[in-house]
Amino acid sequence: MKKVKILIAFILSFMLSQSLMAQKEQKSLLTGYGFTNLEIESDDPAQFKIGFNPIFLWSINNNILFESELEFEIEDNSTVVVIEYAQIMYIANAYMTFGAGKFLSPNNIFSERYHPAWINKLPNMPLGLSAHSGAQLLAGTQVGLQVRSGIPVGSSKIVYALYVSNGPALIVDEDEDIHGEGGGDEDPHGEIEEGGHHGATGPLSFSNIPDNNSDKAIGGRIGFILFPELEIGYGFETARVGTDDTEFSDVRSFNNVVDLSYVQDIKSLAGKVDVRSQFTWLNVDNPGIDHLNYENNSTAWYAQFAYQPYYIESSFLQNLEFVVRYDQIDLPKEAELNTDQNRITVGVNYWLNHSTVIKFAYGNITSEHEDGSESESTLIFQIAMGF
């Protein structure tokens, strides 16, 4: 409650300062998004859930920007606040923009571009991107430094980002969560959650702070915008993930990501087509010790196709969007957290305006256990608003 009051006071003073600063060189913008979900799963009671993510932006001049996002959630009856990102950015020249702080992981376009509830076309996140939906293979955020920019090449463009960060940590002890943040239940909100996995060893924790070793992770992405509608990219991250002064200290991880995004208005189809896909594979060294003595290689990927019949005369149909996504995660058999899963999700969205949307999605997930496979269905309704 106290936190909420502090937030309200903070937002009011921010708005006041915003209006006072309107004529000055320093400029600011209060933005962000919020959502409410109703989730109905076959075996669990139906749940309403909410999220509120205010974003605060300040620019001192045309080259310096501070971007920050807070994430408010209600968990177990109390409000939890997380700094999703907080970064100072400095545009040094046409080819280099530097950033320092906590930022959305640039090697992973889902997290950097598509996770906000008003942007994500389905009300939940693809497998492998959040500790809440089982194993997480890719960081959602980094704490460190980055350099990035876009370089035009004729009518095309190459974009790049490179970072050094605290990086991920290998979880080696059962019930021990390296960073003291637990992975919770299934959390299909479309936000980034970083956490460890209580009781499971072998996967990585992406919580970033504090770092468990003195080595810093290095990662980045190179993207090719072949023409304005199509971008393909390759991202990576290499890191030492073992904790210093333990028998696992030399263990390293290597992450590869390839992605594709294609958005085009197609008049003959009377609408807009939006294709997004990302494939990740993660290799963690085999330390050859005890319960971690196995080839620790995992993959996760998703492909999503959406269509909105923009150019149809009817204003109702124009605002409808149809989405289908397939996602899958494959984990090492020997790992404790080893449930391979694949899922198909279909959704229908109704856009109330450019950034306010009502989503209905039905998902069917199949989990492979040693003694066979089981499938489960979920129905999610979401109303999301970007402001």
Next chain:
Amino acid sequence: MKNKISKILFVSLVVAFILIVLGCAADLTNANKPGALLWGENCGRCHNVRPPSSLTDSEWDVAVLHMRTRANLTETEAEKIVVFLKAAN
């Protein structure tokens, strides 16, 4: 493992090469495009286009700077887009 990485690097290099060749052949480079066109091409790639009327001039300055860093826009692209948005809001 190593093999996979070198394959990807190789493919990236080939793509970069094709890009450069294609890029040089095209006549309308980004630098020559008007703001409205750049806005249409760049601002609907990740999310629905936010209409110019949704923010004030000063807010657009901040939002476009934010997007310049997030979407790796060039200086010319960002400048032309912001001029367009301020004229159209």
